Amino acid sequence: MSTFAKSTFNASVYSASRPLYPTQLYDYIFNYHRHKPNAEWNRAIDLGCGTGQAMAQLHPFREIIGIDPSENMIKAAVANRAFFPASSTGVGVGITDTDHKFQFRRGSAENLISAGIENESVDLVIAAQACHWFDWSKMWPEMERVLRVGGTAAFWAYSEFRLPDYPSATPIIMEYARGSDPFKSLGPYWERPGRAIYESYLMDIPSPDQVQQVTRLSNEERVFFAGPYHTETLPVSQTLPIIMRKEMRWRDLLGFLRTWSSVSKYHELYLEDKVRAHDGRFPEDLEIGWETEVQDIEVGGGDIVVRFWKDLRSAALDGKGEEAEVGADDLLVVEWPLALIIVSKM
Incomplete structure (x- = not known):
């Protein structure tokens, strides 16, 4: 707290x-x-x-x-x-x-x-x-x-949230929230x-x-x-x-993930993660929204939150193939x- x-x-x-x-x-x-x-x-x-x-x-x-x-x-x-x-x-x-x-x-x-x-x-x-x-x-x-x-x-x-349309993502969610791997998990950094x-x-x-x-x-x-x-x-x-x-964009899910208190604690200990090189998966993300002046949730970078967010989208693709809608501004349903x-x- x-x-x-x-x-x-x-x-x-x-x-x-x-x-x-x-x-x-x-x-x-x-x-x-x-x-x-x-x-x-x-x-x-x-x-x-x-x-x-x-x-x-x-x-x-x-x-x-x-x-x-x-x-x-x-x-x-x-x-x-x-x-x-x-x-x-x-x-x-x-x-x-x-x-x-x-x-x-x-x-x-x-x-x-x-x-x-x-x-x-x-x-x-x-x-x-x-x-x-x-x-x-x-x-x-x-x-x-x-x-x-x-x-x-x-x-x-x-x-923990769930993605009902992409149940194959659940193990990834659990590992991120409760695991101990410092590259892909926030488990030790909760109060x-x-x-x-x-x-x-x-x-x-x-x-x-x-x-x-x-x-x-x-x-x-x-x-x-x-x-x-x-x-x-x-x-x-x-x-x-x-x-x-809640129905939201994948981009909004990233915004939600950034509110986790464990992220702040993690970045206090791993300062270098905040400036990690851009995660190159889904390169089309950076091409979306350039024409608007409205400030939106930033999707660039390569820190632990972005890596997890892209892991989820990759799991959705693996589970549903071309049926999966995983663009940054595509909609998905999130349940808690x-x-x-x-x-x-x-």
């Missing part, structure tokens, strides 16, 4: 390249919340809010507060606020556009007093792609403190133990009743929107179809398995 707190971290580029969370996920959380006795729709909090992508969808609540330890992330979220939706979805009762307020505060998820969050003052707490950093011996007691009776806490994270927690679909996060003195958090559900991925390790009854997917933990306060 320290990568995102550095002054050199570019939060705007990060925001533009990350996938968005699907409406089906919010529908699931809102339906869970709606059916709890005493559920209210006044205040929601997004922990580790980053650039605000997740909290923008919490508009059914009257007041939405994003909390993050990174000043860069908070600045980017404030800049993005103008684009947040303000219209009511009809989930909450009596909610109008003027009721919607998006605020941002720096703070720690495990100590929300520092961010001014009072006892029993919150109806919904979420954390998107952040909960693997939390200290759950402190986190669950803090959720019990800040949630109102009938309040909901929902935490989710997504794992631990957070990385291992979301690789295992959050199953290493303890339940509230496993944490001492936590007695009022219940109705726990663990749901895995993983579809056909990792079926051998996930409980069948809790595994649902994939809901997180996603795990959700949700509880309520009684």
Whole structure:
């Protein structure tokens, strides 16, 4: 998590390249919340809010507060606020556009007093792609403190992306993300133990009743929107179809790959990799887009990210031959398995 707190971290580029969370996920959380006795729709909090992508969808609540330890992330979220939706979805009762307020505060998820969050003052707490950093011996007691009776806490994270049209690329993705070869793998350069927690679909996060003195958090559900991925390790009854997917250009996938925190760590250790000679595969890449003045994702160079990106395209060609569409501006579908933990306060 320290990568995102550095002054050199570019939060705007990060925001533009990350996938968005699907409406089906919010529908699931809102339906869970709606059916709890005493559920209210006044205040929601997004922990580790980053650039605000997740909290923008919490508009059914009257007041939405994003909390993050990174000043860069908070600045980017404030800049993005103008684009947040303000219209009511009809989930909450009596909610109008003027009721919607998006605020941002720096703070720690495990100590929300520092961010001014009072006892029993919150109806919904979420954390998107952040909960693997939390200290759950402190986190669950803090959720019990800040949630109102009938309040909901929902935490989710997504794992390695997949290319459903090119399944032959999956071993290459796993080797790049989890392997140890310094020429083609980022495995050793992730921050631990957070990385291992979301690789295992959050199953290493303890339940509230496993944490001492936590007695009022219940109705726990663990749901895995993983579809056909990792079926051998996930409980069948809790595994649902994939809901997180995005159609993008191959070029956009490269932009996403560059947001990985492990890339920054890798390049701190291997400075020479950033200026490695151009990878000559797919020479047509450099001929695309020269006629436009619009800045786009750079596809040149030969660093570890570009090498992996071109390995994926080569695997797609090997798997489908001429049917594969692997030009830098060709479209492809990307999927992410996603795990959700949700509880309520009684």
